[in-house]
Amino acid sequence: MTSKPLFRALPGADALIDISFNDQPLRVPGGRSVAAALLAAGIDRFRATPVSGAPRAPYCMMGACFECLVEIDGVPSRQSCMVTVRDGMRIRSQEGARDLPPVAAEPLENAHGR
Numbered sequence: 001m002t003s004k005p006l007f008r009a010l011p012g013a014d015a016l017i018d019i020s021f022n023d024q025p026l027r028v029p030g031g032r033s034v035a036a037a038l039l040a041a042g043i044d045r046f047r048a049t050p051v052s053g054a055p056r057a058p059y060c061m062m063g064a065c066f067e068c069l070v071e072i073d074g075v076p077s078r079q080s081c082m083v084t085v086r087d088g089m090r091i092r093s094q095e096g097a098r099d100l101p102p103v104a105a106e107p108l109e110n111a112h113g114r
């Protein structure tokens with residue numbers, strides 16, 4: 001018995017594009033998420049947990065679990081399953097917790113003026 005696949009590739013999905021992951025050049029199919037492209041290239045470690053450093057990789061592929069966080073073009077904590085891969089992207093694994101932004105010189109007010 002044969003069955004049709006449940007998923008269809010987006011237009012342009014067969015065209016190969018060049019990206020890098022942790023400075024390793026990769027040629028991946030376009031027309032899909034960064035997570036899908038990296039998985040197709042054999043990448044299975046996307047980030048490390050802040051506490052134990054345990055390896056993590058995409059789980060839900062729909063923006064719910066946050067296991068797929070990577071740095072994309074210098075921006076940390078991007079959900080790679082929610083970003084479309086583009087030619088020339090520089091992607092890095094996210095190691096532990098990202099840095100906090102610098103402390104503001106003036107105290108920040110909340111919506112209640114406190």
Ligand code: FES
Binds near residue numbers: 060061063066
């Ligand atoms: S794989 Fe779950 S949020 Fe990206």
